Amino acid sequence: MQDVTMLVYLLMGFMILGSLVAIETADLLSSVICVGAVGFALGVLDLVLCAPEVALTLGVVEVLTLVVLIRMVRTRRDTYHATSHDTLAIGLVTGGLAVVLTLACVFALGGLPAFGQPKMLMAMPYLENGLARNSMTNYVASILLDFRVYDTLGACAVIFAGVTGAYAVLRKKGKRT
Amino acid sequence: MKTPPGMSVIVRTTTRVVSGFILIFGCYVLASGHSGPGGGFAFGVIVALALLLVLLAFGREAAKKFIHRRIVALAAGSSVLALLVIGLLGYLGTPEAPGGSFFLQFLPQGKPFQTLSGGTALLADLAVGVMLAALIFGVLTSLSLFHGRQRPDTSEPVEEVAPNHVDVPKEE
Amino acid sequence: MNGVFGIDVNNLLPLFVAIPLGVAFLMPMAAKLRRERLLDVVALLAALSLFALAVMLMRVASGSTVYWVGNWKPPIPGICLVSDGLSRLMLLVVNVVAFLITIYAAEYMKRYTGIGLFYSLFFSMIAGMNGVVLAGDFFNLYVFIEVASLSSYVLVAFGIEAEQLEASFKYLVLGSISTLVVLTGVVLLYSLTGTLNMAQVGREMGRIAAAGAGAKAPYLALGLFMAGFALKAAMVPFHAWLPDAHPAAPAPVSAMLSGVLIKAIGVYALVRITFNVFGPSIGAAWVLMTLGTISMVVGVFLAVGQWDLKRLLAYHSISQMGYVVLAFGVGAEVLANHGPVAVASLAVFGGLFHMMNHAAFKSLLFLTSGAIEYATGTRQLKELGGLAKLMPVTSSCCRIASLSIAGVPPFSGFWSKLVIIIAVVQAGHVVLGTIAVIVSFMTLVSFVKVQRYVLGGEPSEKTAGAREVPAGMAIPMVTLSAVCLVLGVVVFLYPPFTDSVIGPARDVVVRGLEYIGGPGPMGKP
Amino acid sequence: MLVYVLCLALMAVGIYAMVAKKNVVKIIIGLMVTEYAVNMLLVVIGWRTGGVPPILPESSGGATTRFLAHAVDPLAQALIMTSIIVSLAVLLVSVALAIRIHQKYGTFDITEIRKLKG
Numbered sequence: 008m009q010d011v012t013m014l015v016y017l018l019m020g021f022m023i024l025g026s027l028v029a030i031e032t033a034d035l036l037s038s039v040i041c042v043g044a045v046g047f048a049l050g051v052l053d054l055v056l057c058a059p060e061v062a063l064t065l066g067v068v069e070v071l072t073l074v075v076l077i078r079m080v081r082t083r084r085d086t087y088h089a090t091s092h093d094t095l096a097i098g099l100v101t102g103g104l105a106v107v108l109t110l111a112c113v114f115a116l117g118g119l120p121a122f123g124q125p126k127m128l129m130a131m132p133y134l135e136n137g138l139a140r141n142s143m144t145n146y147v148a149s150i151l152l153d154f155r156v157y158d159t160l161g162a163c164a165v166i167f168a169g170v171t172g173a174y175a176v177l178r179k180k181g182k183r184t
Numbered sequence: 185m186k187t188p189p190g191m192s193v194i195v196r197t198t199t200r201v202v203s204g205f206i207l208i209f210g211c212y213v214l215a216s217g218h219s220g221p222g223g224g225f226a227f228g229v230i231v232a233l234a235l236l237l238v239l240l241a242f243g244r245e246a247a248k249k250f251i252h253r254r255i256v257a258l259a260a261g262s263s264v265l266a267l268l269v270i271g272l273l274g275y276l277g278t279p280e281a282p283g284g285s286f287f288l289q290f291l292p293q294g295k296p297f298q299t300l301s302g303g304t305a306l307l308a309d310l311a312v313g314v315m316l317a318a319l320i321f322g323v324l325t326s327l328s329l330f331h332g333r334q335r336p337d338t339s340e341p342v343e344e345v346a347p348n349h350v351d352v353p354k355e356e
Numbered sequence: 357m358n359g360v361f362g363i364d365v366n367n368l369l370p371l372f373v374a375i376p377l378g379v380a381f382l383m384p385m386a387a388k389l390r391r392e393r394l395l396d397v398v399a400l401l402a403a404l405s406l407f408a409l410a411v412m413l414m415r416v417a418s419g420s421t422v423y424w425v426g427n428w429k430p431p432i433p434g435i436c437l438v439s440d441g442l443s444r445l446m447l448l449v450v451n452v453v454a455f456l457i458t459i460y461a462a463e464y465m466k467r468y469t470g471i472g473l474f475y476s477l478f479f480s481m482i483a484g485m486n487g488v489v490l491a492g493d494f495f496n497l498y499v500f501i502e503v504a505s506l507s508s509y510v511l512v513a514f515g516i517e518a519e520q521l522e523a524s525f526k527y528l529v530l531g532s533i534s535t536l537v538v539l540t541g542v543v544l545l546y547s548l549t550g551t552l553n554m555a556q557v558g559r560e561m562g563r564i565a566a567a568g569a570g571a572k573a574p575y576l577a578l579g580l581f582m583a584g585f586a587l588k589a590a591m592v593p594f595h596a597w598l599p600d601a602h603p604a605a606p607a608p609v610s611a612m613l614s615g616v617l618i619k620a621i622g623v624y625a626l627v628r629i630t631f632n633v634f635g636p637s638i639g640a641a642w643v644l645m646t647l648g649t650i651s652m653v654v655g656v657f658l659a660v661g662q663w664d665l666k667r668l669l670a671y672h673s674i675s676q677m678g679y680v681v682l683a684f685g686v687g688a689e690v691l692a693n694h695g696p697v698a699v700a701s702l703a704v705f706g707g708l709f710h711m712m713n714h715a716a717f718k719s720l721l722f723l724t725s726g727a728i729e730y731a732t733g734t735r736q737l738k739e740l741g742g743l744a745k746l747m748p749v750t751s752s753c754c755r756i757a758s759l760s761i762a763g764v765p766p767f768s769g770f771w772s773k774l775v776i777i778i779a780v781v782q783a784g785h786v787v788l789g790t791i792a793v794i795v796s797f798m799t800l801v802s803f804v805k806v807q808r809y810v811l812g813g814e815p816s817e818k819t820a821g822a823r824e825v826p827a828g829m830a831i832p833m834v835t836l837s838a839v840c841l842v843l844g845v846v847v848f849l850y851p852p853f854t855d856s857v858i859g860p861a862r863d864v865v866v867r868g869l870e871y872i873g874g875p876g877p878m879g880k881p
Numbered sequence: 882m883l884v885y886v887l888c889l890a891l892m893a894v895g896i897y898a899m900v901a902k903k904n905v906v907k908i909i910i911g912l913m914v915t916e917y918a919v920n921m922l923l924v925v926i927g928w929r930t931g932g933v934p935p936i937l938p939e940s941s942g943g944a945t946t947r948f949l950a951h952a953v954d955p956l957a958q959a960l961i962m963t964s965i966i967v968s969l970a971v972l973l974v975s976v977a978l979a980i981r982i983h984q985k986y987g988t989f990d991i992t993e994i995r996k997l998k999g
Contacts (some may be wrong), residue, residue: 010625019887019921023894025936026914030898035906035989041719042910049917052274053961056924057953059221061961062524063213063936064921071320072913074236074916075976078328080906083983090355097901103894108886111576116885118564118573123930128560130956132432134935134949140432142293143302144219144937146955151223151962152305152312156287157370157425157435158272159308161487161499162966163315164377165506169970170260170319171384172510173977175473177326180514182468184886189955220936254388261385268378271370274426286370287426297939316966323973327980495960502967510974518985525978529899529908532971536915539964540892543919546957547926 011055012122018052021045035080043073060147191241199241206234214313218302224309228316235321239328242349253322260318270304365413366421369437369490372409372447375402375501376483382474396462403451403458406482410451414444414857418868420864420872422492426805433553438492445708446489446624448713448736448857450616453473453620454482456832460723461608464730468606474514480507481612485620494542494552501538503620505531505588508617511609512601523600530597534587543578548573555871557686558633574634577804581629584645589622591647591681592654595674599658603666603735607726610666614673615719619711623677627684627707631862632871641689648682649788651675652835655799659738665735665810668802669718672761675795676714682792683776684781684865691868699782701778704865706775708858713768713843717760720836724754727829728810731822737806742815746822751811755832758807760840762800811835884925892918905979905989912975916968921963927957 022045029041046069053062067071076157120126133154134146143149197343210230235251270287277284284290291303377718379386379402379582386395420440428434465474484504491497513524546552551558583594590598598618602610627866630640655675660666676810690696727750729735744751751859760767763774781789815822824830846853864871895918898911935955941963983989 016886019884019891022917023887023891026891026894026898026917029910030894030897031908032712032901035320035904037925038907038910041992042913044977045914045917049921052921053924054934055895055927057932057956058325058924058961059934059936060223060963061920061924061958063221064223064225064229064962064965067226067233067940070909071233071324072969073230074233074978075324075973076906076909079976083980083989086974087233092346094576100897100900100999104897108893109888111889114572115544115576116882116889119544119882119885119926122882122884122925123932125547125926125954126934127954127956128550128556129433129552130550131540131931131949132922134952135945136432138296138937138945139891140293141302141305142296142298142525143305143941145217145221145223146294146937146952147937147958148217148309149302149305150224150955150959151225152308153289153426154428154432154434155495155956155963156271156305156308157501158378158963159312160267160287161496161503163267163312164321164380164480164483164503165499166316166970166973167260167264167381168503168510169448169509169897169940170323171380171473171480172506172974174326174384175470175477175510175973176513176516176521176974176977176981178473178516180469181514182891183466219939221934225966255389257384261381265378265381268374268381272374281427283364283367285367285423285425285427286374289426296937313557320969323977327973327976418974495963499963499967502886502971507972509978513978513981515971516981520981521978521982521985525905525975525982528971528975528978532912532975533899536892536896536919538917540922543926544959546960552895552956880890 014055017053018048018055022048022052036077039076041075042076043069046072060072060129060145188224191243195241201235203234203237206230206237210234213342214309218305219310221353225316226345227309227313229320231313231317232320234325235317236328239325249293251321255326255327256322257317261316262323263318270307270311274304287306317320365416366423366439368409369694369726370414370425370860370872372406372486372490373450373483375406375409376479377488378402378478379675380483382475383479383808385465385470387470392466392471395471395475398463399458399479402479403482404454404487406451406846407526410444410447414448417444418860422872424816428596433556434645434743435496436492436553436607437490438554438872439490440864442624442628442864444713445861446620447486447527448640449712450482450485450489450620451557453615453715453719454612455491456835457608457611457719457723460611460832462676464726465825466605467730468515474511477507478609478612480504481511481617484850485616488621489624492554494545494554494557496552497554497625498535498542498646501588501625502535504617504621505535508609508613509830512605513608515604520604523597527597527601530594532796534584534594535687537580537585537587541577541584543575544577544580548577552627554633556870558635561634562702563855567727575639578630578634578640582626582640585622585626586647589618589626589681590651592651592674595651595655598674599667599670600723602670603664607722607729610670610726611722614670614722615715618673618677619680619715623680623684623711627865628687631673631684631868633853634873636688636715638692641685641692644681644685644688645785645788646685648680648685649791650678650823652678652682652795653791654674656795656802660802660805662799663723663737664804665728665740666722668737668806669725672721672799673714673718675799676710676718676761677812678710678795678810679773679776679792679842680707681777682788683710686780686785686788687865690783691866695783697866700777700864701866702775703779703783704875705862706772706779706857708861708865710772711770711846712858713772714834716839717757717769718841720757720833722752722760722842723829723833723836724750724757727753727833730825730829732819734818737809739816739818740810742811742819743812743822744811746815746819747824749824749830750833753837754811755807756837756840760805760844762803763796764800766844768840768847771844771847885922887917888922891921894918903990903992904989905982905991908991909975909979913968913972916964916971920964920968923961923964924991925953927945929953 213222214227274288487500659671895915
């Protein structure tokens with residue numbers, strides 16, 4: 008068990024470092040590539056934590072995201088000022104986030120169940136009885152497509168609205184003349 | 185006419201071979217989704233990526249011949265409507281739940297470990313997959329064909345609706 | 357009891373989501389037929405059917421009922437939709453306003469391209485709001501919040517002008533922070549209790565608190581929820597997006613955003629979670645009261661200095677939402693201190709009533725500002741003038757709405773503000789009551805300015821050619837004016853209305869943790 | 882408990898980028914990082930010590946006792962799948978807006994994109 012925990016820490020550390028590099032680096036293309044690496048690290052983490060279904064989906068979505076972002080950055084010229092002038096705002100944000108994080112660590116996070124011992128109040132009855140109702144042995148798929156299909160409908164509505172919205176934003180003209 | 189923009193012969197040949205394999209892999213992912221990792225979400229994105237590969241390798245004109253925008257819109261709209269209809273068909277009810285309800289499993293289920301287990305779930309999976317493939321391919325074409333201000337008029341992401349009703353003059 | 361024509365109304369709850377989603381999915385395909393009138397007709401029919409459903413639900417249903425989607429009921433609890441007084445009231449508000457705005461939009465949006473896309477996004481937004489209001493499950497709540505907000509981001513940029521794109525991007529960034537913060541809260545609660553069902557989460561948390569271990573963990577989740585929903589409701593430290601986003605949008609969208617969206621996915625969710633899931637607590641009450649008071653004051657001060665009509669209205673939205681949140685905060689404080697329930701009920705009643713009124717008069721104000729912009733091409737106060745003679749219908753509607761928001765008797769806004777102020781004073785917060793009165797006075801000053809510059813005086817060069825808007829836009833405005841007038845009168849002169857419409861909602865909020873929406877026995881743990 | 886702290890830290894990094902950075906691309910990257918953080922938190926809370934994937938293996942022949950004792954939380958994973966799709970939608974919209982903004986202003990730098998007052 009110990010090795011899984013260590014691996015998880017390593018991957019998380021890599022992800023935090025990678026995101027910091029992605030955010031602070033001056034070149035937009037390297038920054039996009041870094042965030043891609045972070046995404047794939049999350050995929051590996053999913054594999055380690057027994058979520059192959061999620062890892063697969065995340066992987067393909069990650070490829071898609073990278074294609075879109077690289078295309079966006081590569082085809083557009085931009086002069087990026089690496090140093091930002093708004094030091095007060097940045098200080099406030101950083102300070103505020105640090106305070107919230109510390110407070111969360113000190114007071115709240117200790118109350119969560121320990122890593123590796125989830126309370127499965129809603130999931131356990133489904134694991135026990137789901138197979139009898141829909142005969143699907145992949146529980147993640149059966150939750151997505153039968154048990155909580157209403158959420159999936161919502162997700163479809165989100166992506167439909169997103170794509171419709173992207174079309175609407177990329178229209179040639181907004182108003183008729 | 186200019187030659188359609190695309191990539192080198194090597195890329196095109198590779199694409200010709202590879203895109204078929206990617207599509208088959210996508211279908212495998214969909215089919216195995218009920219008893220192993222996979223399913224509609226992954227299928228949709230994989231198929232969209234394969235189509236995007238064709239688009240990038242052969243250029244815009246060839247891709248337009250390959251897939252019409254209208255078909256993409258129709259596929260996306262009808263498949264997502266199909267998901268909603270599957271939900272509404274749940275109102276038909278079953279012997280166990282005669283009143284029926286939204287998204288009720290109204291089809292007979294198969295046996296575990298078969299591709300056709302799950303009743304409505306397979307249909308829902310298919311609908312989600314086709315919808316994602318069409319939507320993502322559609323939006324990727326729009327995003328990658330949008331050139332920005334260098335050539336603001338070459339792109340036409342959305343077909344303009346015919347201006348039948350511009351009878352209200354805009355006061356200046 | 358719950359039936360009509362032999363159908364159980366409870367069974368029709370998913371239609372509130374299914375109908376608008378169906379329209380949203382259909383519209384981009386239907387747009388290819390190139391018949392815009394057809395799109396208008398479909399949209400109007402759908403909005404009308406939603407309106408009828410909401411009214412029917414309000415008339416027929418009673419008590420609290422739970423609908424299990426896909427028949428996944430306990431012992432395998434799936435997603436549930438909850439119909440109780442509060443959600444029925446919100447459904448009524450959302451769908452009535454949405455119906456009237458659809459009529460308006462059919463005429464107004466003729467100036468824009470891509471009507472099919474507009475209707476698709478507009479109905480996604482309605483579906484999202486209905487979904488949020490009905491949700492009895494945390495993750496479902498998150499998904500529908502995302503449906504509603506994503507559509508609203510894009511609708512803000514629908515005219516694709518530079519300012520609109522910028523406002524929309526800002527709104528998208530802040531809105532995404534808020535939804536992600538809410539999602540983190542959901543995940544923490546899921547980890548803590550092992551369930552997503554709202555009522556069950558409430559009970560499990562009571563059990564955890566009784567056991568004593570990890571009693572602080574829920575507060576982190578509550579804090580995340582309050583920050584997230586306060587951002588959606590544009591309470592003052594989190595309000596930066598609203599004064600950009602609401603004015604930038606096309607008029608029907610502004611009316612929808614200010615009129616119902618900030619209520620359905622902001623205030624409603626805030627109230628549902630603080631009262632019905634976590635139970636009213638002193639800490640939450642003080643946060644709500646502080647947010648409400650600051651928003652009330654800052655919003656109105658920023659509004660007074662504005663010369664852009666829609667921006668002015670947007671700042672007033674912040675201020676008026678401040679009243680609503682203050683009322684709920686006072687209610688929560690009284691309940692948490694085990695004070696007199698009558699005072700808490702009065703405060704909550706005031707909050708709900710003001711929310712209803714605000715939905716009516718603020719959407720009316722945005723519709724009239726849209727009509728003014730439609731006719732004159734500008735919304736700068738200094739460039740307008742003399743519209744009282746040129747556009748009599750729009751002007752009268754604007755007058756009624758202004759008097760109502762400024763709290764002039766006998767219009768509806770006066771009564772709801774009065775109730776809130778009485779409740780605040782009865783709860784012992786005389787200072788807050790005084791502030792509320794002063795803010796109300798400032799609102800009056802601000803709207804006197806609007807009346808003077810827009811309607812009074814002589815026509816300016818921009819307004820000289822203005823003429824009355826088409827009937828399609830005038831009818832919804834007149835209807836909303838009538839609602840503003842009637843609501844003020846009917847609530848006090850016709851008690852059955854109060855008892856059947858606002859009363860059940862008030863009871864749901866005041867009863868707090870006795871929220872019915874999940875498996876097993878209800879009540880305090 | 883350290884795992885939760887690391888998740889929240891990653892989230893803080895993302896929110897920091899979204900609020901403090903002055904470049905549209907960086908803001909979008911911050912959005913992605915925040916979404917990763919939430920997904921990571923979800924997969925972490927669903928893990929069970931000695932867990933197996935929530936897919937009943939065919940070799941089990943339908944016997945579920947051992948599977949039930951070890952399967953990691955499938956519900957959490959289903960939630961991640963939904964949230965991945967939702968994030969993808971948000972990303973597509975933000976990229977479309979960014980492209981259009983770049984077309985109007987010629988830059989991704991929001992200090993130069995300031996037509997609105999506040």
